[in-house]
Amino acid sequence: MKNTSDATRDLPRGMSRTGPVLFSYGFRPFFLASALWAIASLNLWMAYLSFGVPVASDYGTLYWHAHEMLFGFAPAVLAGFLLTAIPNWTGRLPIAGRPLAVLFAIWCAGRITMLLSGSTGIVPAAAIDSLFLPVMLLVCTREVVAGKKWKDLKVIAGLFVLSLANVLFHIEVIDGAGPELAIRFAIGAYVLLVTIVGGRILPSFTRNWINQFGRTDFPVPYNSFDAAIIIIGAVAFVLWAYAPHSTATWGTAGVAAVLNMIRLVRWRGWTTWPEPILFVLHATFLFVPLGFAAISVQAAGWLAEVAVLHVLAIGTISMMMLAVMTRAIRGHTGRKLKSSRMTNVSYVLLGCVALVRPLAELIPALSTEILAAAAIGWTAAFGLFALEHTPLLWSGRKPLTMRGG
Template structure:
């Protein structure tokens, strides 16, 4: 169990805050709640922008604002909450908590506020403020990983560096009036690589523990050379998609990655944990990784449009995995039983429907508006249900988590 705050070199207080707001006692609390509220707000405002012409984003542009806030507003908050909670477990160092956590969260919030109407502060100032958060995360985790000598986790820093670069690239494209397709694909690729890495760490481990508790004898296959090959193949496919999304070579590599990750997923025996939705959703979310590679391959042959390919990965793999991690981590680190409630199951069903309907909208132009609206409403429902059920866990009670025992 982590103790009260202490001072490390540099005078930064670390450790779980035992006084002050519960919300800032651990990294997952403010960032998971903030991410969920952000997901609801961005989608609601985007729907109003499409239907009523609401001028969100000012001169930055509503479409640019929507894409940016999903990729560089909502998603980094989930990543921050996950890593601020997990990295101390990896390194054995005390977590960032209390006032330093408030400052970091405040930096994220500031970026969201200024980009909502960037013309009020000046678009250059708004972009500068927004661009601070991801590098700040990078520096925090670099310090922790280097100090903890966990060299194998340096790959997380590479992902954060790519996201920082993609964010700046997206801003540059928006400023010159271009679509930030390259920056979008780079960001999505970085998140997908992170899911491939962390999914391989947590999904078979959590599944094995659950099966072992029930006396099962067949377990997920642990990390091996095959997993390294699968991750490398996936990274190559994503690199090709980022730089050459229409190349036939990209499509061929993506097909290979599709096969590798189908096999990888099968090795984790997801069907055996179907009864526990808190676990099964992790396997389901990961299934969108090979589906994303298949979509990339189909996109190179013009069978799928660029938006469909993008949303298989963003809504399917990224958002579903993020919601799955948010629910499980919140329960685990607040001392709750690791079992999905009916409300949690409904939130999973909602995000999966959004993940299926959003790419389908591009395939059925005659029903596009209806499918857009339905996907958006299911997205809002998924995160609204999270806020209703998990908001009180994150803000009201300071409990010792299962992971701290």
């Protein structure tokens, strides 16, 4: 029989058996809140479009909508992922309990003050909202440096860019200018994170899955070819941010589209079709080359930027976030890595939204109907996610398996 101290040492990292379950691991509060805010903020935006309901009017409802997608919903998912993944990378204990609750409260304060910016004032709201990403940056940098995982600093660099982009967004709005530059920088940062982390997890997950069947047709692991493609993608995004209609942007984004397609093929994603929770990661990464292709077409003057933004924001960023959330929740609550029928439906719905929403700019006569259909699909996708996963996030502790005899 083990004594209490021995049993405590055998607890898996982050699986404290006391205190609120919600704050026992980073993915729990942030994944749950991100889904709920994805639904609430989008429907507030649609209420404004459809019925003229005033929403953050002093800030500008259009700008508020763009901000809350890029700097409200998305950072919550990113925080949940990083606060869960970094302990695995570094071997250090995860942020949990009161520190996690404080970090979550900072995120919530940003959402509330931005929504009520007409009462709080735009500048105070922007100042409070701008706290979360830098704090996340400091926390994650501390963990990576303490764990001496220097190669993971490139992921931290993405947080740094997002922090600057958020501040730039507020400055541009307060100065009366459009925040298009900040939006392009933010989307570029998120997509680069997808190309970095995706290049790490997709070949690994796929190899592990293929290996179960005794096969040897493994995907090509991350190598210098992948690193070169990420650098080319970064150059393309910088060019797009500063000169979205230049010849250099057209050419570089076109090259990035082709190379990322080659990269995706090297991962042999089609072999994972029988396993939707894995296949969806490959299907989502397809929006990376599609997004670069859209940037190239925009630079040539054949596509509106709003359409490009939604290809990347919904197809590449939001779909990857949904796919990663469903997988992480199952893995970290002791469930089998198998997607349910409800989860598979949410994947399909969000994929349809990613394909349909850009059509609002291509078919102006049907823009109202297209926006409504996209909003319904988005709400349904994240609604199904919340319906299925809230019980796991709120109260589902991972079953405790003790080591030793």
